[in-house]
Amino acid sequence: xxxxxxxxxxxxxxxxxxxxxxxxxxxxxxxxxxxxxxxxxxxxxxxxxxxxxxxxxxxxxxxxxxxxxxxxxxxxxxxxxxxxxxxxxxxxxxxxxxxxxxxxxxxxxxxxxxxxxxxxxxxxxxxxxxxxxxxxxxxxxxxxxxxxxxxxxxxxxxxxxxxxxxxxxxxxxxxxxxxxxxxxxxxxxxxxxxxxxxxxxxxxxxxxxxxxxxxxxxxxxxxxxxxxxxxxxxxxxxxxxxxxxxxxxxxxxxxxxxxxxxxxxxxxxxxx
Amino acid sequence: xxxxxxxxxxxxxxxxxxxxxxxxxxxxxxxxxxxxxxxxxxxxxxxxxxxxxxxxxxxxxxxxxxxxxxxxxxxxxxxxxxxxxxxxxxxxxxxxxxxxxxxxxxxxxxxxxxxxxxxxxxxxxxxxxxxxxxxxxxxxxxxxxxxxxxxxxxxxxxxxxxxxxxxxxxxxxxxxxxxxxxxxxxxxxxxxxxxxxxxxxxxxxxxxxxxxxxxxxxxxxxxxxxxxxxxxxxxxxxxxxxxxxxxxxxxxxxxxxxxxxxxxxxxxxxxxxxxxxxxxxxxxxxxxxxxxxxxxxxxxxxxxxxxxxxxxxxxxxxxxxxxxxxxxxxxxxxxxxxxxxxxxxxxxxxxxxx
Numbered sequence: 001x002x003x004x005x006x007x008x009x010x011x012x013x014x015x016x017x018x019x020x021x022x023x024x025x026x027x028x029x030x031x032x033x034x035x036x037x038x039x040x041x042x043x044x045x046x047x048x049x050x051x052x053x054x055x056x057x058x059x060x061x062x063x064x065x066x067x068x069x070x071x072x073x074x075x076x077x078x079x080x081x082x083x084x085x086x087x088x089x090x091x092x093x094x095x096x097x098x099x100x101x102x103x104x105x106x107x108x109x110x111x112x113x114x115x116x117x118x119x120x121x122x123x124x125x126x127x128x129x130x131x132x133x134x135x136x137x138x139x140x141x142x143x144x145x146x147x148x149x150x151x152x153x154x155x156x157x158x159x160x161x162x163x164x165x166x167x168x169x170x171x172x173x174x175x176x177x178x179x180x181x182x183x184x185x186x187x188x189x190x191x192x193x194x195x196x197x198x199x200x201x202x203x204x205x206x207x208x209x210x211x212x213x214x215x216x217x218x219x220x221x222x223x224x225x226x227x228x229x230x231x232x233x234x235x236x237x238x239x240x241x242x243x244x245x246x247x248x249x250x251x252x253x254x255x256x257x258x259x260x261x262x263x264x265x266x267x268x269x270x271x272x
Numbered sequence: 273x274x275x276x277x278x279x280x281x282x283x284x285x286x287x288x289x290x291x292x293x294x295x296x297x298x299x300x301x302x303x304x305x306x307x308x309x310x311x312x313x314x315x316x317x318x319x320x321x322x323x324x325x326x327x328x329x330x331x332x333x334x335x336x337x338x339x340x341x342x343x344x345x346x347x348x349x350x351x352x353x354x355x356x357x358x359x360x361x362x363x364x365x366x367x368x369x370x371x372x373x374x375x376x377x378x379x380x381x382x383x384x385x386x387x388x389x390x391x392x393x394x395x396x397x398x399x400x401x402x403x404x405x406x407x408x409x410x411x412x413x414x415x416x417x418x419x420x421x422x423x424x425x426x427x428x429x430x431x432x433x434x435x436x437x438x439x440x441x442x443x444x445x446x447x448x449x450x451x452x453x454x455x456x457x458x459x460x461x462x463x464x465x466x467x468x469x470x471x472x473x474x475x476x477x478x479x480x481x482x483x484x485x486x487x488x489x490x491x492x493x494x495x496x497x498x499x500x501x502x503x504x505x506x507x508x509x510x511x512x513x514x515x516x517x518x519x520x521x522x523x524x525x526x527x528x529x530x531x532x533x534x535x536x537x538x539x540x541x542x543x544x545x546x547x548x549x550x551x552x553x554x555x556x557x558x559x560x561x562x563x564x565x566x567x568x569x570x571x572x573x574x575x576x577x578x579x580x581x582x583x584x585x586x587x588x589x590x591x592x593x594x595x596x597x598x599x600x601x602x603x604x605x606x607x608x609x610x611x612x613x614x615x616x617x618x619x620x621x622x623x624x625x626x
Contacts, residue, residue: 164367167334168425170354171361172381172432182380186371268414269370 016249022242034243043224043244049134050204050221051251057142058199064143065150065199066158066192072151073158086155089148096145101212104131104141134210134219141209146199153198157191160270187269194262197255205252221248283311283468284345284435286331291340293326293492300326301337302492313462313469314497315479318489319515324472325440327489331470332438333357344435360429360467361438365445367425368413374400374424375409381432399427402461419450426458430465437462437469443478455482476516480504488512504555508543510623513553520559520593522615523625524552531622534559534593536615540622550622556582556596558618563604567612569593574602585611 023034037043068085075082107114108131115125131137161184169179207222218224221244228241286308293301300323308314316324329335331342333354342350349357360381368377378396387395400406403423413421422442429437439458443451459482462469473479479486480500487497488511496503496512507513524533526547529540533552540546561583568588575582581602583595593613597605605611 162366164363164365165369167332167354168361168363168367168369168428169380170334171332171357171359171438172428173355173358173384174380175355178384183369183371187369268412271414 019242019245019249022239023246026239034239035246037240038243038247042218043221046218046221046224046244047247049219053134053138053142053220054200054203057139057146057203058196060139061143061146061150061199062154062192062196065147065195066154066188068147069151069155069158072155073161086152089151092148093145093152096206097208098212100141100144100209104137104144104213108137108140132213132215134214138210138213141213142203142206145209146203149202150195150199153195154191157188157195157266157270161187187266190262190266191270194259194266197259197262201252201255201259204255205248283309283466285310285343286436286468286470287341287343288327288331289341289343291327291330291337291342293323293330293335293337299323299492301330301340304340304493306487306494306497308468308470310468311466312484313459313471313482315471315473315483315486316489317473317476317479317486317516318495320474322489323492324474324489326492328438328440328470328472331436332359332361357436358432358434359436359438360432360434361440362422362425362429362442364441365418365422366413368421368428370413373410373412374405374416374427377413377424378428378431381428385432395431396427399431400424402430402464403427403457417450418446419454422446422454423457426461430461430467434467437467439469439471441473442471444473444475451478458482480516486516488515490515506541506619507553507621508541510553510621513621518556518594519553520556520591521551522554522591522593523589524550524622526550526622531620533620534587534613534615536617538615538617538620541619544620544622545624549625551625552615553621553623554615555618555620556594558616558620559593559595560614560616561585561595561597561605562612562614563609564612565610567610569611569613571605571607571609571611573607574605576602583611585613587613 024030024032026033038047072082072085075085104112106112109115118125131140165183165187166179169183174182205222207226210220210223211226214220214223218227225241225244225248228237228244286306288304288306291301291304292299298321300321302323304323304327306314306327316327318324326335330337330340333349333352337350340350341348344357368374369380372380375393375396378399379392382392382395397406397409400409403426405420405423405427408416408420408424411420413424416424425442442458443454446454455478458471462482471479471483480503483500485497486500486503488495488503490511496508498506503512504517507516513519522533524531526540526545529546530537531540531544531550531552533554538552538554538558540552544550569585572584572586572592574584576599579599581597581599583597583602583605585593585595585605587593595613
């Protein structure tokens with residue numbers, strides 16, 4: 001356990017403390033000015049965009065990923081299909097950043113091969129700028145890693161549904177619909193919501209993919225934080241960046257606390 | 273389907289005729305036929321893969337037979353879906369809905385039948401009282417022991433007043449003491465409500481203890497169906513004699529309906545080989561043992577089993593013979609003791625010596 005605690009201390013606890021303390025300092029003196037700066041229109045807008053982007057891709061990814069998880073759960077446990085999909089999702093869930101952004105640019109960008117091919121067959125998709133907008137292209141790109149992540153996180157819950165529950169429902173007079181509505185859905189609900197929260201935090205804290213695609217402005221909170229650390233225009237405002245980071249920490253902490261509560265409940269129900 | 277309530281002690285007859293069910297090359301059921309009288313508890317017993325669970329699942333509608341006919345109360349239900357068969361089922365384990373309390377589990381089937389809240393509450397309370405769990409009504413499955421969970425599952429199955437009660441190895445996941453307690457309770461409750469019941473188990477003691485009749489299955493068909501005492505005392509095949517209870521296989525000679533074996537003469541059961549060299553299947557309690565320095569057997573070991581004990585001895589011919597003795601007598605036969613073994617006059621099955 002010592003290496004684990006050492007690791008989390010150096011890479012989680014200390015940075016969090018630096019962020020928390022820095023958020024309330026300016027020029028070495030205590031202040032609430034940094035936190036007050038969170039109410040500025042640009043920061044509020046970035047927060048709203050981040051929340052919307054994260055929520056939409058979390059819910060979209062959760063719904064599609066859950067359906068796929070159920071489909072995978074019906075395949076043979078030791079079958080090739082199941083192992084292939086699980087392995088593929090493990091890779092895709094981690095496939096973000098510049099490489100993912102480039103992959104989408106190469107496909108859907110202004111000169112991407114799909115855009116070019118569609119133009120050749122007479123379908124005009126416009127200049128392809130939608131790909132660079134946070135509420136269009138970025139949502140699509142985020143779904144690319146959100147869906148496989150949902151499959152990985154939610155599959156154990158779906159696999160935890162015992163055949164006896166369906167059969168008991170049937171012998172007691174219930175249909176398939178009754179089973180899903182009265183038994184399976186309530187049992188899976190905490191896991192589903194918990195996984196959705198996990199997806200939310202995953203998208204909320206993603207930086208590299210957004211940074212690679214969005215070159216104009218800082219429409220998202222992680223980009224705004226990065227901007228305070230690197231932009232010459234607002235150089236010296238690192239502590240405002242720390243205040244925004246604190247905001248992110250709070251949002252993620254709340255989401256993860258809810259996730260932990262829900263996970264504890266569902267793990268009691270779905271324990272092997 | 274008209275539901276006959278079992279609480280009035282009027283069970284319905286079940287008839288399975290010529291059921292066949294194959295899984296690839298495996299014949300899980302091979303022209304399986306079984307009749308269960310109204311209110312009767314029949315146990316299906318057999319080794320893994322003999323088809324006993326498949327037979328129960330076909331009756332429940334959870335498996336479709338390839339051919340054959342299933343009748344309950346005189347009505348053909350072969351193609352009726354599970355949800356409309358009106359059967360209560362208790363599974364091996366983990367069948368309670370984990371997000372519901374014990375009471376909610378018991379009420380579930382009644383809710384599906386649109387019973388009023390008051391009726392549901394009363395019925396659930398009665399059922400939980402019947403299985404001795406009135407004080408656990410608000411507990412969730414993960415807050416109850418395995419035995420309690422199975423009691424709730426039984427209450428849930430009985431709450432809907434099923435025509436037939438199906439028990440699919442309901443005790444196999446429990447420890448020995450709880451298993452015995454619950455086994456006796458199942459029998460008590462079944463006799464109280466009078467529901468026609470099919471009980472599947474691989475535990476012969478369980479089957480012999482609870483059932484009106486026991487069906488021993490082998491390779492998808494019934495090898496023998498009889499009352500427990502008859503099954504034990506008069507097995508009709510070598511398989512049944514071997515599978516039910518402990519049996520010694522001893523060489524002997526069959527003559528005129530008798531066999532000379534182990535220094536004694538035993539009458540043979542119907543179906544036995546009637547002449548020549550045979551193997552006689554003799555129960556441990558069908559052999560007398562006596563310490564005798566001139567005896568031709570030597571004690572190998574003795575074991576204390578509570579109410580009685582067993583002594584294992586080796587004959588001059590190299591056969592190991594298990595003899596049942598009073599538990600207090602085990603100590604009288606330490607390993608190495610020379611003993612004389614004699615087969616008593618109980619009827620035994622003889623099969624052709626290979």
